Amino acid sequence: DAKTTQPNSMESNEEEPVHLPCNHSTISGTDYIHWYRQLPSQGPEYVIHGLTSNVNNRMASLAIAEDRKSSTLILHRATLRDAAVYYCILPRGNTGNQFYFGTGTSLTVIP
Amino acid sequence: DGGITQSPKYLFRKEGQNVTLSCEQNLNHDAMYWYRQDPGQGLRLIYYSQIVNDFQKGDIAEGYSVSREKKESFPLTVTSAQKNPTAFYLCASSDLRGEGTDTQYFGPGTRLTVL
Numbered sequence: 001d002a003k004t005t006q007p008n009s010m011e012s013n014e015e016e017p018v019h020l021p022c023n024h025s026t027i028s029g030t031d032y033i034h035w036y037r038q039l040p041s042q043g044p045e046y047v048i049h050g051l052t053s054n055v056n057n058r059m060a061s062l063a064i065a066e067d068r069k070s071s072t073l074i075l076h077r078a079t080l081r082d083a084a085v086y087y088c089i090l091p092r093g094n095t096g097n098q099f100y101f102g103t104g105t106s107l108t109v110i111p
Numbered sequence: 112d113g114g115i116t117q118s119p120k121y122l123f124r125k126e127g128q129n130v131t132l133s134c135e136q137n138l139n140h141d142a143m144y145w146y147r148q149d150p151g152q153g154l155r156l157i158y159y160s161q162i163v164n165d166f167q168k169g170d171i172a173e174g175y176s177v178s179r180e181k182k183e184s185f186p187l188t189v190t191s192a193q194k195n196p197t198a199f200y201l202c203a204s205s206d207l208r209g210e211g212t213d214t215q216y217f218g219p220g221t222r223l224t225v226l
Contacts, residue, residue: 032211043217096211101153
């Protein structure tokens, strides 16, 4: 199964953009890249997912490298409510619905 | 409101006792999942089910059991065989369109403490 690598922690100033990197050098051609985030003492919530092209939604943007070996989650203007652990996930299993959560990146937003 | 409910939020049990954690969803999802999270760690998959009356072991199934008698319910039993049961337990559900595009929706979790 393909694995992901993320920095343990990052800091950002409030209202500035945040770029959260993820390396997935063993990704296969059909693996989607998912991002979830987990606020303290809560269950994770979906942020965004993509395959090859860059993706945007109301929460964030996902930039995927041309070789797909890395991706970056972009929060355009960090707020204090964005302080969370962000997980980059490659679904596995024959139906692609099994998630492996690593330790993720803990994002601190500084007022 | 559609969503996933887990009960109770906090649970205490004595060592050697079995305990069952509840998970219910009204999203009409085919698939349901149980995860365990230890402090400072990511989530680890315990069991998952893709259809009623069928389930598969995840990465850390030892000491746990599940059932899936109804589509909306997926209870998890933590047995006395689980050596370190104190953890945060999360239930999730998803459609099963396949192809790796399914979004998982999580409940609020149950924090289990063994005394």
